[in-house]
Amino acid sequence: MALAGIAWLAFGIVGWLGVGILGLFVLFVAVRVDLENDRPVGPQMTPGLYASRYGDEALASAREKAARRFDVAALMSATRLAMLAGACITAIGFGMLFLT
Numbered sequence: 001m002a003l004a005g006i007a008w009l010a011f012g013i014v015g016w017l018g019v020g021i022l023g024l025f026v027l028f029v030a031v032r033v034d035l036e037n038d039r040p041v042g043p044q045m046t047p048g049l050y051a052s053r054y055g056d057e058a059l060a061s062a063r064e065k066a067a068r069r070f071d072v073a074a075l076m077s078a079t080r081l082a083m084l085a086g087a088c089i090t091a092i093g094f095g096m097l098f099l100t
Contacts (some may be wrong), residue, residue: 007089016100020093027086034079037072 003026010018057065 003085003089007093016093018093020090023086023088023090023093025086026062026082027090030079030082030086034076034083037076064070 007019007022012024014021016081060068
């Protein structure tokens with residue numbers, strides 16, 4: 001609902017171009033979150049950062065691993081929904097821009 005409201009606001013300000021750009025922005029953020037998944041985030045992606053992350057996973061109990069998998073699955077379903085919404089808004093925005 002919030003995304004539809006922001007799209008309506010973008011349409012009122014810039015027109016269909018604004019809706020298309022908003023859709024691209026939502027799609028970009030959702031793909032970025034999907035690619036990062038459950039990876040370590042830091043100022044610089046170094047091998048030590050990845051090694052510490054996987055070392056922590058190796059020492060985790062079965063319950064902690066299951067909880068992490070559940071969290072990742074919940075996050076991925078939200079990012080899939082955001083990617084779908086972003087793609088739809090992009091298609092509608094640029095489609096209507098070129099049709100009108």
